[in-house]
Amino acid sequence: MALLLLNRRPILPYLPAWLPEASLIVLTAKSALTGPWPCPPEECFTRLVTVDDYASAEVDELIDTLCADEDVERVITTAEIDVVRAARARERHGLPGQTVAGALAYRDKYRMKALAARQGVPVPPMALVRDTGELRSFAAVHGLPVVVKPADGAGSVGVRVLRDHRAVGECELPGDGTWLAERFVDGVVCHVDGLMAKGEVLHGIASRYLHANLDTATHGAPSISGMLTPSDPLADRLAGATAAVVAALPAVEEVTAFHAEFFHMPDDGLLLCEIACRPGGCGIVEAYELATGVNLYAAHLRGQAGLPVGVPDRDGARSRYGWAWFPPRRGMLRHLPAACPLPRAHRFAAYGVVGTSYQGPGSSTDSVAELIFRVDGGEEVEPQLRAVEDWWSGEALWETG
Template sequence: MLPKALILLEGSRMGTGQLYVQAAKYLGLHPIILSSDPAQYDYVATENTEAIRVDTDDPDALILECYRLRATYDIVGITGLPNPGESLYAIVAKLCRHFGLPGPNPTSIERCCDKFHQRQLLAEGGVPVPAYRLAANATEVESAAAEIGLPVILKPVVGNGSSGVRLCRDAEELAEHTIGLLGGTYTWQTSPAILVEEFAEGPYFVADIMGNMIIEIGAGKFGPPPHFVYDEYTYPAPLTDDQRTRITDVSLSCLRALDLNWGPTNIEFRWTKRGPVVIEVNPRLAGSPDPQLIKLACGVDLVTEHIKLVIGDECDLRKRHSLTASARFLVPDRDGTLDWIDGAAGVPGVAEVTWYFKSKTPIVRKGDARDCIGHVIAASPTPTQTSAILQRAVDSITWSITPFPAIDE
C-alpha cells in the first residue's frame, strides 16, 4: 500500500507553509512541496520535508511531476499555500480537477484573480464596492481619478500582499505612482492594467470563511499612508451585533456573486458611512498570522480543517473557547542589512514570536506586506489584557539594521 501524500504548491516565508507541513504530518500524510525554489523555505530542512524543484507557473510541468510521484505515493490531495496568491490557486484548482481530487471550481477562482472582473461581478450581485475604473495608461488613470474624485487607490489588476497598491491623495502622488507602475519599476504578472478606485475610508475588517460558514471576523490596522503595510490584527473584531450581522450578510452575498462554495475564503472590508464596503475577496486561506490568531481566539484550526477538505474528509469547525488574540507586525524604518533581531519570547502571555528574515539579510522596503520582518502574537481572556501583553512584548524587542553604503554620484 502506497503512503498517502499531500502536494503543497509553493510556500510562505511568514510561517503558514510550516503550519501546513506540520498539520499534514499530524493527519498521517506525507507532505511534498513543489516549488520553483525550495531552498528559500527554512522549514524544508527543519521539518525534514520532501521538496521538489519545478516551475509552479507551468501547469503541464506540475501535472507531469504529479504523475511521476504517483508511482511512489497515493496522492490524496493537492493544495496551495496562502501567500503566493490567487493565480497559484487557479492552477491548484485545475490540478485537482485533472486528477479527480477535491478542490475549488477553477472558473470561480479565476474570476477572483482579476480584481476588475471581480469588482464587476460583485457590483452586479448587489455587493457594496468602491467606485472603480480600469486604466491602461497615464491618461486613463488621470481621467478615472477625475471621475471618481481624489483621493483614490491605484492598484495592479492582478497581484496580492498590497504590492503596487498606494493611496494617491493629490495629483502629484497620482502621477508619481502611475509612473512607478507603468514606468518599469513595478514587475507585472500580466499585461499592465491599473484599477483606479475610490478610497473607502473607515475601520478595516476581514471575514474568514470555510465553505459557506463565517468562522470569525477580525480587525486590522495599517501603518502610515500612502502604503498599506500591516501593523496589527485582532480576533475577534470589536463589533456590535448589527455590524457583525451586516458583514456576515455581505460576505455571503460575495460568495454567491463569485460562485465560491468550497474551501477557504477571506473577504476584506472597510466600514464606511454606508456600512461595510468590500475591498477584496480572496478565494484562499488568509496568510499568517491569521490562522494562528483564529486558533487562539476560538479554537478552530483552519489549516488542519482545510487539509481535511482537500483530502475529502469532514471538517470540524466548532468553536471551543473565546479569547482575544492579537498580532503586531514589526516593520523597519530604514533600508539596510539586518544585523540581528531579538526579544519578546520570555514575556508572559506571548503565544508566538516569528522572524521572517535571518541576520545579515538585506532589507529593502517596498511599501507592501514584504516590508514586515516579523510578528508577535498574544492571547488572553480580554482585549485590554491582550493589548497590554502585546505592548510589553513589542517594547522588549530590539533589532539593528546597518544602512547600505552610500553610492557616490
C-alpha cells in the same frame, strides 16, 4: 488517495499528521523546506519535487507531468499564487475541485467586486485601466485620491495611491498586466477569517487592523490586528457582509478557508475591499487555531481533498487573540527586543539581524519580528492594538539616513 500539493508555505513537516489517509505528492518551492521534520523530507511523502523559481512556467509543466505519472486524484493548495494555477490543472486533467471561473472570481479583484456589486454588496467605484489616459479619465469622474493596483495582486505589492492630478498624469502603467483603478477609501480595514463551502460561510471570526495593509507595505507601519468580541455589533455586521460576498461569488463545493477584508467607513458603512479563497497571512492562522482549536491550513487542505473537516461551532472560540508583524524600515537595524513583556503576550519571535541594512518592506507581510497576543474581551480592541505598537516603537531602534 493520491494528492498533489502545490506549496510555498513552511508547513511541510505537518502534512503527514494532517493528511494521514493520503498518498502525498508535493511540488514545493525550495525555500519552504524548513524543519524540524519527523523524518527526512524525501521519506515523508510519496514524491517530493522542489523548484527554485516557484513562479516560473516550469511549475505548470511539472504539474502536468506529476498528474499524469502519479495518477493524481486531487490538486490542493494553500497560497494565492496557486489558486488559478491549480484550477487550470484540474480542468486540464478532469479533476474535482474549484473551477477556473471560481478561482478567477477570487483572484481578479475587478471580477470579484463586479459580481459582488450585482448582488447588492457595496464596493468602491472602480474601473479597469490600460494607460495613463484612462486613469486620468477615471480620476476626473470619481475624484482624488485614486488607488491603482494589479487586478490580481496580493500583499499590497504594486499598489499606488495617487493624491493629485500631477501624480495621476505621471503614473506609468506597464503594459504587461491588468490594472485596477479605485476611488481611495479612508476607513478602518477589518477582516473575517474562517471556512466556507457550497456558497455559505461555515464559521468566521471578525477582526480589525490597526493600520491598513497598504500603510504597512508602503510606509512600514506595523501590521497589527485583533479579534473583535462577539458582543461587538460590528462583528455581526462583518459576518453578514462576508456571507453576502461568499453567496455572490461562484461557490466552492469543498470546505475551503477564506480571508475577507472590508472598509469600515466613517459613516458606519461597510465596503468590500477583497476576499481570498485561502487562509489569511501573517498571524491569522495561528491566532485562529488558538481561538478555536482548528488549524486553517489543515482544514483547507483536507477540505480540498474531499476529506472530513472539523469545523468550529458557529459561536465557538475559547478566547480572542491578536497578532503583530513588524516590518523592516529603510535603514540599519540597531536594536531588537529579545522578548515581549506585555502581560497578554503569547509568543514573540525576532529574526531580524542587528547591524543589517534593510530597504523597507516589499509587501504587507514582510517582517523582522512577530507577536501573538491575547485580546481582553472586556476592553475595546483598538487601545490594546495601540499598546502593542507603542511597545514596539520604543524597543526597535533604526538608524535611518
